[in-house]
Amino acid sequence: MSALRLANITKSFGAIHALTDVSLAIEPGEVVGLMGDNGAGKSTLVKVIAGNFAPTSGELFLSERRVEFHKPLDAQRAGIEVVYQDLAICNNLSAASNVFLGRELTRQIGPFQIIDYAGMRNRAAELFARLKSETRPRDLVKRMSGGQRQAVAIARTLLSDASIVLMDEPTAAISVRQVAEVLNLIRHLRDHGIAVVLISHRMPDVFEVADKIAVLRRGRLVASKKAADSSAEEVTGLITGAIEMA
Amino acid sequence: MSQTNSITDVIDQSEHRGALSRLASHQTFWVFMAALLACLALSMLTDTFASERNLFNVSRNFAFVGIIALGMTAVIASGGIDLSVGSTVVLSAMTVAVLMSSGMPIWVGIPAALLVSVGVGLVNGALIAYAGMPPFVVTLGMLSVARSLAMVLSNNKMIYEFGPDHAVLLGLGGGSTFGLPNPLIVLAALAVLTGFLFKWTRWGQHIFAMGGNEQAAKLTGIAVRQLKVSVYVFSAVTAGLTGILEVGWLGGVTTNLGQAMELSVIAAAVIGGANLAGGVGTAFGAVVGALLIEVIRNSLILLGISTFWQGAFVGSFIVIAVAFDRFRNARSSD
Numbered sequence: 001m002s003a004l005r006l007a008n009i010t011k012s013f014g015a016i017h018a019l020t021d022v023s024l025a026i027e028p029g030e031v032v033g034l035m036g037d038n039g040a041g042k043s044t045l046v047k048v049i050a051g052n053f054a055p056t057s058g059e060l061f062l063s064e065r066r067v068e069f070h071k072p073l074d075a076q077r078a079g080i081e082v083v084y085q086d087l088a089i090c091n092n093l094s095a096a097s098n099v100f101l102g103r104e105l106t107r108q109i110g111p112f113q114i115i116d117y118a119g120m121r122n123r124a125a126e127l128f129a130r131l132k133s134e135t136r137p138r139d140l141v142k143r144m145s146g147g148q149r150q151a152v153a154i155a156r157t158l159l160s161d162a163s164i165v166l167m168d169e170p171t172a173a174i175s176v177r178q179v180a181e182v183l184n185l186i187r188h189l190r191d192h193g194i195a196v197v198l199i200s201h202r203m204p205d206v207f208e209v210a211d212k213i214a215v216l217r218r219g220r221l222v223a224s225k226k227a228a229d230s231s232a233e234e235v236t237g238l239i240t241g242a243i244e245m246a
Numbered sequence: 247m248s249q250t251n252s253i254t255d256v257i258d259q260s261e262h263r264g265a266l267s268r269l270a271s272h273q274t275f276w277v278f279m280a281a282l283l284a285c286l287a288l289s290m291l292t293d294t295f296a297s298e299r300n301l302f303n304v305s306r307n308f309a310f311v312g313i314i315a316l317g318m319t320a321v322i323a324s325g326g327i328d329l330s331v332g333s334t335v336v337l338s339a340m341t342v343a344v345l346m347s348s349g350m351p352i353w354v355g356i357p358a359a360l361l362v363s364v365g366v367g368l369v370n371g372a373l374i375a376y377a378g379m380p381p382f383v384v385t386l387g388m389l390s391v392a393r394s395l396a397m398v399l400s401n402n403k404m405i406y407e408f409g410p411d412h413a414v415l416l417g418l419g420g421g422s423t424f425g426l427p428n429p430l431i432v433l434a435a436l437a438v439l440t441g442f443l444f445k446w447t448r449w450g451q452h453i454f455a456m457g458g459n460e461q462a463a464k465l466t467g468i469a470v471r472q473l474k475v476s477v478y479v480f481s482a483v484t485a486g487l488t489g490i491l492e493v494g495w496l497g498g499v500t501t502n503l504g505q506a507m508e509l510s511v512i513a514a515a516v517i518g519g520a521n522l523a524g525g526v527g528t529a530f531g532a533v534v535g536a537l538l539i540e541v542i543r544n545s546l547i548l549l550g551i552s553t554f555w556q557g558a559f560v561g562s563f564i565v566i567a568v569a570f571d572r573f574r575n576a577r578s579s580d
Contacts, residue, residue, distance in 0.1 A: 076467070084465065088462035089462055090463070090525065091459065092454060092526060093458060101462070104451055106448065115451060
């Protein structure tokens with residue numbers, strides 16, 4: 001049973017067809033590398049899945065149940081989390097506070113709902129341990145490496161028991177060592193049975209972790225095949241249009 | 247297993263990273279030390295500073311700026327600014343004065359003044375959060391509008407008769423309880439409350455999150471707009487409260503009350519560690535910042551230095567406090 005299935009998704013903005021007839025299935029615990037040139041429709045596709053845009057036509061299925069998202073919160077409630085390129089974390093707060101941002105744990109003391117810092121720290125430490133990350137819950141995000149910041153953003157997705165995680169260019173602006181860290185985080189998510197959609201321009205990163213490669217060109221899905229059966233040359237050809245379809 | 251062990255160890259270590267070294271890493275700590283040092287020096291250099299009468303005056307004077315600095319810290323921490331607080335002080339003071347001088351009891355006057363302040367905050371907040379206008383512009387407009395309304399309300403006359411509850415109002419702002427001036431008690435209570443709200447409630451957490459990264463706060467589902475409105479209402483209420491207390495202390499009110507006060511208040515918040523870029527600030531810092539400003543002011547008078555120098559000293563302290571913080575951050579981020 002697919003974690004997520006897109007059936008004939010089309011999205012147009014007026015006369016512009018951003019996505020045309022995209023059908024794609026993603027299994028639980030599968031990492032899909034979504035590739036394509038700038039303007040090929042990657043971001044639009046992610047926004048459709050994340051509930052930012054409603055598709056013009058076509059359907060979305062989660063575990064084979066048809067879903068419709070009217071706003072990002074709908075998608076979040078259904079178990080879809082997005083790790084944004086700029087990470088959407090607050091530098092001035094601790095790692096634990098960031099993990100719990102917007103859904104802080106509280107304790108009842110008399111008439112007051114006070115924040116349960118100890119509970120949040122312990123829970124965050126558990127999540128970082130699950131991710132095999134050395135991120136410390138108390139540390140300010142400001143003082144963290146790019147890889148640790150990714151761990152914070154990804155721990156958020158574990159917290160909400162997401163079944164699908166969308167990652168927009170997680171390795172775009174970090175050092176080589178940190179890229180390895182992030183790719184490890186992705187493997188941990190996969191090992192927890194979470195489906196990951198990885199959007200990236202960096203071919204080696206995608207081939208390192210992806211089980212499946214999906215290529216968009218001018219809003220059409222021109223390939224969706226096992227990474228093992230493909231190659232960087234083929235994908236480059238598909239992205240540029242040198243290879244029509246695979 | 248060893249992995250989890252090492253992580254808990256690390257948490258323990260950071261938890262026990264001496265209270266002193268944590269303290270010393272805060273700007274507030276150093277400002278507090280500066281204020282303390284100034285007080286010590288003054289008690290030795292002059293025999294008037296440590297006198298009960300002078301301390302009473304100092305504490306009452308700084309209470310007014312301190313109370314609003316608490317509200318201002320919330321606004322600054324959220325990433326905004328409120329220039330209208332000085333005008334809100336006079337509008338609130340004038341509301342209570344006009345109502346009471348017309349014979350209304352104090353229990354009508356004070357709630358009405360606070361209600362007017364809430365109104366000011368709502369207008370500020372709504373224009374900033376829902377119309378998306380810059381806080382600087384909106385509150386600059388309100389600075390002008392609120393003072394003008396106070397003039398209209400009073401016909402620009404001084405009011406010094408407050409009807410049947412005259413003595414109660416004067417006692418509230420000018421009197422003292424257990425030997426402490428009432429405004430100081432209000433400041434202490436409000437500082438504790440604000441500190442609690444900042445640190446232990448979701449409201450406080452979300453203010454700092456919004457000030458740190460508004461986009462992130464929005465993406466995680468925090469109701470950023472309502473939060474903004476609440477922050478400006480909070481700030482306006484602290485100003486309104488100060489207005490009521492100041493009327494009682496002065497025993498009369500004119501329309502130039504609270505003029506340019508927003509600058510002292512912002513200075514107090516910034517000296518106390520609030521970062522105008524948002525996301526940083528503490529309640530204790532706001533109080534300490536206000537204290538330092540008042541101690542400087544008072545010391546210049548006691549040392550016989552011309553009051554014309556006040557601005558130079560306070561201004562230098564703002565720059566020094568912020569520069570100090572910059573240096574420290576630049577060093578620790580290496």
